[in-house]
Amino acid sequence: MSDAFDYDLLIIGAGVGGHGAALHAVKRGLKTAIVEADVMGGTCVNRGCIPSKALLAASGRVRELRNEHHLKSLGISVGNVTYDREAIADHAKNLVSKIQGDMTNSLTRLGVDIIKGWARLAGEQKAAIATPDGEKIVTAKDIILSPGSVPFVPPGIETDGKTVFTSDEALKLDWLPDWIAIIGSGYIGLEFSDVYTALGCEVTIIEALDQLMPTFDPDIAKIAQRVLIAPRDIETRAGVIAQKVTPGSPVVIELANRETREVVETLEVDACLVATGRIPATKDLGLEKVGVEADRRGFIPVDDHLQVLRNGEPVPHLWAIGDATGKMMLAHAASAQGILTVETICGEPRQINYLSIPAAAFTHPEVSFVGMTEPAAKTLAEAEGFAIDTVKTYFKGNSKALAEGEGDGLAKVIYRKDTGEILGAHIIGMHAADLIQEAANAIANGQTVTELSFCVHTHPTLSEVLDEAFKRAVVVSA
Ligand SMILES: Cc1cc2nc3c(=O)[nH]c(=O)nc-3n(C[C@H](O)[C@H](O)[C@H](O)COP(=O)(O)OP(=O)(O)OC[C@H]3O[C@@H](n4cnc5c(N)ncnc54)[C@H](O)[C@@H]3O)c2cc1C
Numbered sequence: 001m002s003d004a005f006d007y008d009l010l011i012i013g014a015g016v017g018g019h020g021a022a023l024h025a026v027k028r029g030l031k032t033a034i035v036e037a038d039v040m041g042g043t044c045v046n047r048g049c050i051p052s053k054a055l056l057a058a059s060g061r062v063r064e065l066r067n068e069h070h071l072k073s074l075g076i077s078v079g080n081v082t083y084d085r086e087a088i089a090d091h092a093k094n095l096v097s098k099i100q101g102d103m104t105n106s107l108t109r110l111g112v113d114i115i116k117g118w119a120r121l122a123g124e125q126k127a128a129i130a131t132p133d134g135e136k137i138v139t140a141k142d143i144i145l146s147p148g149s150v151p152f153v154p155p156g157i158e159t160d161g162k163t164v165f166t167s168d169e170a171l172k173l174d175w176l177p178d179w180i181a182i183i184g185s186g187y188i189g190l191e192f193s194d195v196y197t198a199l200g201c202e203v204t205i206i207e208a209l210d211q212l213m214p215t216f217d218p219d220i221a222k223i224a225q226r227v228l229i230a231p232r233d234i235e236t237r238a239g240v241i242a243q244k245v246t247p248g249s250p251v252v253i254e255l256a257n258r259e260t261r262e263v264v265e266t267l268e269v270d271a272c273l274v275a276t277g278r279i280p281a282t283k284d285l286g287l288e289k290v291g292v293e294a295d296r297r298g299f300i301p302v303d304d305h306l307q308v309l310r311n312g313e314p315v316p317h318l319w320a321i322g323d324a325t326g327k328m329m330l331a332h333a334a335s336a337q338g339i340l341t342v343e344t345i346c347g348e349p350r351q352i353n354y355l356s357i358p359a360a361a362f363t364h365p366e367v368s369f370v371g372m373t374e375p376a377a378k379t380l381a382e383a384e385g386f387a388i389d390t391v392k393t394y395f396k397g398n399s400k401a402l403a404e405g406e407g408d409g410l411a412k413v414i415y416r417k418d419t420g421e422i423l424g425a426h427i428i429g430m431h432a433a434d435l436i437q438e439a440a441n442a443i444a445n446g447q448t449v450t451e452l453s454f455c456v457h458t459h460p461t462l463s464e465v466l467d468e469a470f471k472r473a474v475v476v477s478a
């Protein structure tokens with residue numbers, strides 16, 4: 001370590017991005033400190049992935065046990081299934097505190113200094129941290145900014161945290177409204193509609209774009225509509241914006257035409273979850289002290305190595321990772337960015353292939369994807385002058401899925417016709433979030449459908465859904 005600095009590496013923000021970077025930095029022999037203004041673990045551990053998956057796990061069980069028809073097909077009948085809302089909420093709360101503790105311990109055990117307080121850049125290689133004991137100036141050879149993101153609430157929508165709220169409050173499951181409107185049909189909207197309907201609430205999903213689940217591949221969105229929306233107590237409004245939302249009892253929601261902004265309908269519901277995206281938490285980070293300007297939406301500009309840019313040029317020794325870079329708002333993406341940035345700092349530059357990073361919605365059944373949708377792949381193919389092909393396989397043709405009585409589902413693989421290179425894979429069905437990893441690894445390693453078709457998959461497993469797709473892709477292109 002250089003004696004000129006307090007640390008080799010200072011990380012601002014102890015979310016999954018900062019945590020991943022810190023663990024890897026220690027492995028690389030860097031003297032490391034991490035600053036956290038709030039609770040350790042950031043969004044994912046405290047207000048995101050972890051509590052939401054705990055709620056989805058518990059409510060998913062309720063849904064399954066109440067599905068008499070499904071259970072009967074397996075020869076099972078159960079009596080009246082009840083649940084305890086508070087106990088489900090406690091399951092999420094306890095899991096959060098366990099993982100938060102484990103995460104903090106992993107840092108202290110490895111000798112990472114944890115500094116509690118709000119950090120601002122105070123110049124190059126320097127931060128001023130407002131700690132409970134006063135301001136502390138810390139110098140470091142390299143600084144990684146990992147301040148994450150916060151919920152975005154569009155203008156006109158007023159939240160009170162009780163009747164109109166974001167995921168931050170929804171995850172506490174303080175009460176269950178009879179009728180809840182969910183604004184936004186992205187990941188948060190979909191996952192919460194799964195939780196609420198499983199627990200017996202009526203849901204109205206409001207989506208500004210013309211189609212629900214606009215980021216999904218169209219074939220997957222079609223099936224998602226059939227299995228996740230249509231059979232449930234869900235009404236939908238697409239192509240309209242929630243223009244004005246007033247908390248209270250009832251909550252009043254004005255829906256307006258997206259183009260003309262003319263009010264087309266007024267809803268009166270018991271509660272409203274605002275799930276309209278997230279914005280970077282980059283205010284008051286001292287970016288101006290080093291002459292860096294966040295972009296129009298507040299994201300920190302970075303180059304391909306995640307080095308922060310000032311007027312388009314990299315700022316020496318300053319890096320940014322995670323949600324605040326706007327690359328991909330996913331926990332594992334933030335963590336991967338942290339690890340790769342440490343590698344780059346250590347003189348072994350690495351870049352992320354974002355097309356190989358999978359994503360999943362943990363609904364019942366799950367939805368997952370990696371790489372491009374079919375329309376995106378077509379656009380690329382036209383621009384670069386190659387042809388694409390797609391192959392679809394169905395869970396209803398998979399022995400394990402049928403044994404489970406879970407025949408609803410589809411896997412779709414998009415690949416280059418000439419080389420067999422995989423451009424995207426999309427799955428809806430039981431355990432889709434786990435199944436997608438094979439396709440993600442294949443994209444990361446540049447494997448073709450032909451190579452994958454020779455990989456042996458365990459029988460009978462759900463992994464054979466993709467196996468079948470790879471084998472059929474080879475036949476199709478022969
Ligand atoms: C409801 C919900 C469910 C989600 N589910 C999933 C999922 O299943 N899978 C998935 O991959 N992703 C999921 N995500 C997204 C995931 O949580 C984020 O992508 C991830 O947390 C981003 O990590 P990060 O390290 O960039 O930032 P964060 O986790 O937001 O952490 C940033 C940390 O920095 C701290 N901080 C900010 N500014 C300062 C400062 N100036 N000084 C000191 N500390 C500061 C903050 O207090 C915070 O703790 C979910 C998100 C939500 C909201």
Ligand SMILES: NC(=O)c1ccc[n+]([C@@H]2O[C@H](COP(=O)([O-])OP(=O)(O)OC[C@H]3O[C@@H](n4cnc5c(N)ncnc54)[C@H](O)[C@@H]3O)[C@@H](O)[C@H]2O)c1
Nearest residue numbers: 184185186187188189207208241242275276277329360361
């Ligand atoms: N399982 C997961 O990986 C997971 C789970 C939850 C959240 N997340 C992350 O959190 C981030 C935020 O999730 P999200 O679902 O809030 O955002 P999102 O960007 O995925 O979806 C927001 C949706 O709200 C719609 N919308 C915006 N303003 C509107 C308005 N006024 N009226 C009607 N519709 C409106 C948008 O068209 C969009 O479809 C995502 O980027 C995601 O990466 C991930």
